[in-house]
Amino acid sequence: MHVGQLAVPPEVVRALVAEQFPQWRGLPVRRVASRGTVNALFRIGDQLAARFPLEPGDPEPTRRRLEAEAGQARELMGRTPFPTPEPVALGAPGAGYPLPWSVQTWLPGVVATDAEPGGSVAFAHDLAEFIRGVRAIDTRGRTFSGTGRGGDLRTHDDWMATCFDNSEQLLDVPRLRRMWQDMRELPRGSTGDVMTHGDLVPDNLLVSDGRLAGVIDVGGFGPADPALDLVVAWHLLEAGPRQALRDALGCDPLEWERGRAWAFQQAMGLVWYYVESNPGMSQLGRRTLERLTAEA
Structure with missing residues (x-):
């Protein structure tokens, strides 16, 4: 998926665990199938x-x-x-792997990509409860760091131009360019930055018995535009549950439209960048854009 991407064979993971964390030496190590684009994942035992x-x-x-x-x-x-x-531990380079690595608790559940709860109003209410809980955490005076999604939409113009250029053979780019021209002008509302998860895509949501069972990949947690976590409305939810999420959060029209813009920005990058290396992630971007253009 990336230039120079690192290989992480299971035998290297077993060697690192045995050397650096001997208390886990006897636990089985197995790779976790994932569409994730940042980390290779392995289970160490059951926990x-x-x-x-x-x-x-x-x-x-x-x-x-x-x-x-x-x-x-x-x-x-x-x-x-x-x-x-x-978080449980931080590992060091070794056994041929050149970087530090991390260990955390394993959360049970099925990722929403596989469980497909997007038609459930109850699941939308769970998402609203999670977003409300995150927003209620004190920022302690912190504000958006200025990189990535969550600040001024217009700072993403160069990236969006790259996305449009690389999507000419994949998407209706003229229409999508027009949509971005409107979205990029959306102002910030009167609400300041709040704490956000930062990447509420289906692969980071765990489902059990049709309800939200956990949320993973929390490294993007931090202060940002309150609309940022609304991306899940278009990445996952169908029309009825999407409206239920909006109602439960009490989103005003501007916040909702900025949520659409952040979902659009993320989806445009997924489609072309991962079209060959991670087709599932590319398809997520396509499905999100379908929902966004259907609304438009």
């Missing part, structure tokens, strides 16, 4: 999950990033009615 960054980089910045993600996970843990992963 733990190891995450290995896939993109090459320098060890020290990677270690700092993983430490920051662990801090974010600790801040979020237990603050909503829904389980999120607990």
Whole structure:
């Protein structure tokens, strides 16, 4: 999926676990099938999950990033009615793998991509409860960092131009360009930054018996535009549950439209970037754009 992507064979993971965490040496290590684009995932026994960054980089910045993600996970843990992963340990490079890696608790459930709860109003209400819980966490004066999604929509113009250029053979680009021209002008509302999950895509939502059972990949937790977590409305939900989510959160028209814009921005990048390397993620982007254009 990425230039120079790192290989993470199971035997390397077993060697790293045995060397650095001998208390887990006897536990089985097995790869987790995932559409994730950032980490290779492995289970260690029944209770733990190891995450290995896939993109090459320098060890020290990677270690700092993983430490920051662990801090974010600790801040979020237990603050909503829904389980999120607990950081357990930070591993070091070794056995041929060049970067630090992390271990966290394993959460049971089926990812929403496979469970397909998008037609459920009850699931939409669960999502609203999670988003409300995250928003209620004190920002402690923190504001959006200025990188990635969650700030000024217009700062993404260059990336969107790249997406449009690379999607000419895949999508109705003239229509999508017109949609972005309207979306990018949406102003921020009067509400300041709130705490957000930052990446509420179906692959980060766990389902059990048709209800939200947990939320994973919490490294993006932080202050941002309140509309950012609304992307789940178009990434996952059908029309009725989508309206139920909006009603439960009491979104005003501007916040809702900015949520549409963030979902659009994310989906445009998924379609072309992963069309060959991760078809499932590319299809997620297509489905989101279908929902957005149907509304338009």
